[in-house]
Amino acid sequence: MKPWIKKTLMGIFGASIAVGGLTACSSSHSHRGPVSAEKMAEMRAKVVERVGSKLDLNDAQRAKLNVLADKMEAQRAAFIGTTADPRAEMRAIVAGEKFDRARAETLLDEKTRAVQTSSPEVIGALADFYDSLNPEQQNKVRELMQRRKGWLARG
Template sequence: MKPWIKKTLMGLFGASIAVGGLTACSSSHHHRGPMSAEKMSEVRGKVVERVSSKLNLNDAQKQKLNALADKMEAQRTAFMGKATDPRAEMQAIVSGDKFDRARAQTLLEEKTRAVRTNSPEVINALADFYDSLNSEQQQKVRDLMQRRKGWTGRV
């Protein structure tokens, strides 16, 4: 087999793996697609309650945690954009006989813009929450983050 054919086939194989990985990761909840607003609210409530419980937060700290959750939810919504099916976006990029580079670049720019625009608010909300914790709570956050699953994962 000629070297350029091997390289082409390997490139296509690698691209298909990359697209498959991106498609699989693009859905928020296994293969069922993005979470509905109701499911997102339910998960958010559980996470906020769990963090509040683990850190023994007072009411002011819970308010800051909820503000952080609001900002993160707004970031997620902006990142997801108007598309309801990220998998369909990726499929559309590879639907033709050639990879739609312009559409892929536009998609990347939209996602990057959403992250860049909303990140300062998320960082400020996270900083406000973290700074409201006492030194014992801050140490607990650092300890929990050292674990493999992060501070919201099961311990």
């Protein structure tokens, strides 16, 4: 595979993980503002426990799942950045008579760089976790993804 295709696919995969993580972590809480560190830790523990119980993970697999959760959390934090209010940034872009293209491109570059920087670590952690699963567990992951629009989907 050509290097630019591989990098593009990794970037897209990383962005989808980041967006999925943001959506999962903020879906029911978006109207109340950013999720607190305590609430994030609570949600993460629930997701790890749910995945662990559904796949009947052993201790080594749970450890790899926790590493994956750490990497995804770090990627999410890098994606969000240090901006206290991301909506304020978007309001600033459209505050004037003209759309602030330069500011929008800077914001996009910042978010893209954050995803590209941490995606290899997230992909590596995901691969390590998935590869640690036995064939039965891997099949269960595939079935859950097929049936429920993702293996972490609610319902």
